[in-house]
Amino acid sequence: QKEVEQDPxxxxxxxxxxxxxxxxxxxxxxxxxxxxxxxxxxxxxxxxYTYSSGNKxxxxxxxQVDKSSKYISLFIRDSQPSDSATYxxxxxxYYGQNFVFGPGTRLSVLP
Amino acid sequence: DAGVTQSPTHLIKTRGQQVTLRCSPKSGHDTVSWYQQxxxxxxxxxxxxxxxxxxQRGNFPDRFSGHQFPNYSSELNVNALLLGDSALYLCASxxxxxGDSYEQYFGPGTRLTVT
Numbered sequence: 769q770k771e772v773e774q775d776p777x778x779x780x781x782x783x784x785x786x787x788x789x790x791x792x793x794x795x796x797x798x799x800x801x802x803x804x805x806x807x808x809x810x811x812x813x814x815x816x817y818t819y820s821s822g823n824k825x826x827x828x829x830x831x832q833v834d835k836s837s838k839y840i841s842l843f844i845r846d847s848q849p850s851d852s853a854t855y856x857x858x859x860x861x862y863y864g865q866n867f868v869f870g871p872g873t874r875l876s877v878l879p
Numbered sequence: 880d881a882g883v884t885q886s887p888t889h890l891i892k893t894r895g896q897q898v899t900l901r902c903s904p905k906s907g908h909d910t911v912s913w914y915q916q917x918x919x920x921x922x923x924x925x926x927x928x929x930x931x932x933x934x935q936r937g938n939f940p941d942r943f944s945g946h947q948f949p950n951y952s953s954e955l956n957v958n959a960l961l962l963g964d965s966a967l968y969l970c971a972s973x974x975x976x977x978g979d980s981y982e983q984y985f986g987p988g989t990r991l992t993v994t
Binding site: 772774776802804809810811812813814817856858865866867868869870871872 | 883885912914919920921922923924927935937967969982983984985986987988990
């Protein structure tokens with residue numbers, strides 16, 4: 769079992785839809801959770817950062833962490849074609865540790 | 880405020896050669912991490928530098944080495960290149976002591992092709 773799992777997609781949705789992206793993980797010691805957006809042939813761009821469990825909202829993006837289920841989610845409301853990218857989840861165990869990444873989910877938002 | 884910068888953008892090398900990639904961290908950051916991202920995969924951690932020392936290392940052979948300079952910039956060196964080393968090499972910077980917020984910012988990457 770991989771340490772971080774993520775459905776690779778591709779996921780295609782119509783413009784304006786609510787998108788749900790998810791990751792599961794096996795290491796219960798993970799405390800730091802991040803979501804990155806990566807456009808083709810570019811570096812990952814930090815979208816959301818969450819420490820421990822709970823929800824965090826930033827504009828159209830909401831990140832949720834459920835440590836009891838070892839499950840994290842990213843919701844995108846009112847999705848736009850410019851949201852078409854690969855979304856990577858990443859997580860770490862302790863402060864300053866390197867992150868473990870999921871393989872990424874490729875999202876296409878169709879106009 | 881300059882973000883993370885990397886050079887070169889693209890590089891083509893032959894098997895057996897050596898390569899050096901460079902990274903300048905985001906202004907104010909003191910820690911640099913290097914990742915390898917194969918096509919269609921998530922980034923894989925190579926190593927992390929802080930205070931000019933390698934602090935953490937992922938599961939990569941000794942052919943991969945690095946350095947951090949007093950101005951916090953960093954180099955990644957790969958010796959005896961293999962075809963399997965072809966990937967996007969990403970540099971990420973962070974600040975060791977910033978309260979609870981441990982955020983890591985990535986550069987645009989260097990795409991290395993080994994032929």
